[in-house]
Amino acid sequence: MSLLVVGLSHRSAPVSVLERAALPADAQVKLLQDTVAAEPASEAAVLATCNRIELYADVDKFHAGVAELSTLLAQHSGVGLEELTPYLYVHYEDRAVHHLLSVACGLDSMVVGEGQILGQIKDALATAQELHTAGRLLNDLFQQALRVGKRAHSETGIDRAGQSLVTFGLEQLTEGAPVAEWAAGKRALVIGAGSMSSLAAATxxxxxVAEIVVANRTRARAERLVEILSEAGTGLSARVAEMESVAVELTRVDVVVSCTGATGLVLSSEAVAAAVASGARPVDSEVPNLRAPDGSLVARLAAAAARSGRLPDAGYVADAPGVDSLELHGTWAGNGAVLDTPATGLDSASTCPAPAAVPTRSAPGGPAAHSGSSGRQTTPRAVVPTQYAPTKLALLDLAMPRDIDAAVHRIDGVRLVDIESLAEASADAPMAADVDQVRTIVADEVAAFGAAQRAAHITPTVVALRTMAADVVQSELARLRGRLPDLDERQQAEMTQTVRRVVDKLLHAPTVRVKQLAGEPGGAGYADALRTLFDLDPQTVASVSRADSNNNEDTDARNRGRA
Structure with a gap:
């Protein structure tokens, strides 16, 4: 069996296709079930985020696996196979491992180094485990991806290669002005109360800003976020608004940040036009003196997001006054938080970082390569400000699918930054040195994973060999006792120990060496050689493999229980 991944992301597909192909939770469950029911696949896991949909599987046939996984993705995403195919990429065996580890490190993210992907990978693994679609290979792979992602964040400055997605979006809204000067004293509406919205409120x-209004479908979550904001004691005004009153709130605020899990529009162009026409206060008007950022507030928001969801890209926390480092669920946040706490009660869309970036100079015109790099990583480049009418309402849409009607950009006095404009702003910038360091880590870890998998592949065969040897020893000892009935118990025990010691010594060196050789490239053939040389029963080998897989599942279940 071999690892195969088929998927699409902001590197291969335009935003319009990603929006239509987005998989809700129930569709992901059905996709996993249908995948393992298909002939080529024995294991499956789905990684579905704001800017990628990837189906991982352990398959026994490459071409049949690609065809089956592509068809299943098309069926469950609602995008026809013929339309979807040009945007799909395929990675196989070591290239598939390399791809997931790169994703886990944030190398394939729109903002390089963002850490929220780790939580999404953990969620994908948990779902596959709960549905029993993840076996030994995918369990090992996803656990390795989580470890490598954490290592990249702790050992390098990958967090500095990118920046907070909310901060990046706000910088695009300011058209070159310092964000702190631009935002000081303004009134803001945050739509949504997931981890990304919590990050927006913290930022x-x-x-x-002087006032933050939080609107969310679940009022209790909005109230909790407002409670944290209000308890900081900084004079910041914070309150909850019902989703039904968002249109009214638009007339009272200067800035809107929206990131919900809604499948339809949250703000229509008509609602925005009406708010602007009613006289929303221009964001260019005189504002109070800038007050210093409050480190305590940022720390509390970060900790709250860690408890309730995942706080991505929180490197700014380390720079806040009075916050030297934060321990968030056991993960050091002094150089950018890397959280992997599952988001309770959140769907993937409500916990996503900024949605997809679309390459603007190398848009795909055909099928993506089946191997190789997913696309070179970039850091934000300067964007020449476009001339706009005086801004009355600034909108930042970080949702996928989009929350805010793209047509609002035609309304005088409205400034919209959405996923496509963020993609344009982040394209074609030079590489950071930290990215190269992470690439080296990924390459080393891919080699280590391959060696471990090859060694693990031969383990059932070695166990079967030792089992066969033990059976032979027992049979011969029983025959010997029948021929020497006068031996007392001490003599029989000495005879048994001697025979077993001889067999163990004969097997020790070759079995240790064959495990070492199996870990090297091309070492998979040693298992076949052992089975042939010793005429091992394939059913015995298979039963050992199944027992090992069941032990892994029991361990995973215990780990989830402790979590």
């Missing part, structure tokens, strides 16, 4: 509070 807005940090840069000095």
């Amino acid at each position: 807005l509070a940090r840069v000095g």
Whole structure:
């Protein structure tokens, strides 16, 4: 069996296709079930985020596996296979491992180094484990991806290669002005109360807005976020608004940040036009003096997001006054938080970082390569500001699918930054040195994973060999006791120990060496050689493999219980 991944992401597909192909939770469950029911696949896991949909499987046939996985993705995404195929990429065996580890390190993210992907990988593994679609290979792979992602964040400055997605979006709204000066004293509406929205609220509070209004479908979550904001004691005004009153709130605020899990539009162009026409206060008007960012508030918001969801790209926390480092669920946040706490009660869309970036100079015109790099990583480049009418309402849409009607950009006095404009702003910039360091880590870990898998592949055969040897020893000892009935118990025990010691010594060196050789490239053939040389029963080998897989599942279940 071999690892195969078929998927699409912001590297291969335009935003319009990603939006239509987005998989809700129930569709992901059905996709996993249908995949393992298909002939080529024995294991399956789905990684579905704001800017990627990837189906991982352990298959016994490459071409049949690609065809089956592509068809299943098309069926469950609702995008026809003929339309979807040009945007799909395929990675196989070591290239598939390399791809997932790169994704886990944030190398394939729109903002390089963002850490929220680790939580999404953990969620993908948990779902596959709960549905029993993840076996030994995918369990090992996804656990390795989580470890490598954490290592990249702790050993390198990959967090510095990118920046907070909310901060990046706000920088695009300011058209070159310092964010703190631009935001000071403004009134902001945050739509959504997931981890990304919590990050938005923390960022807005940090840069000095005077008021934050939180609207969310679940009022209790909005109230909790407002409670944290209000308890900080900084004079920041924070309150909850019902989703039904968002249109009214638009007339009272200067800035809107929206990141919900809604499948339809949250803000229509008509609602925005009406708010602007009613006289929303221009964001260019005089504002109070800038107040210093409050480190305590940022720390509390970060900790709250760690408890309730995942706080991505929180490197700014380390720079806040009074916050030297934060321990968030056991993960050091002094150089950018890397959280992997599952988001309770959140769907993938409500916990996503900024949605997809679309390459603007190398848009795909055909099928993506089946191997190789997913696309070179970039850091944000400067964007020449476009001339706009005086801005009355600034909108930042970080949702996938989009929350805000793209047509609002035609309304005078409205400034919209959405996933496509963020993609344009982040394209074609030079590489950071930290990215190269992470690439080296990924390459080393891919080699280590391959060696471990090859060694693990031969383990059932070695166990079967030792089992066969033990059976032979027992049979011969029984025959010997029948021929020498006068031996007392001490003599029989000495005879048994001697025979077993001889067999163990004969098997020790070759079995240790064959495990070492199996870990090297091309070492998979040693298992076949052992089975042939010793005429091992394939059913015995298979039963050992199944027992090992069941032990792994029991361990995973215990680990989930402790979590």
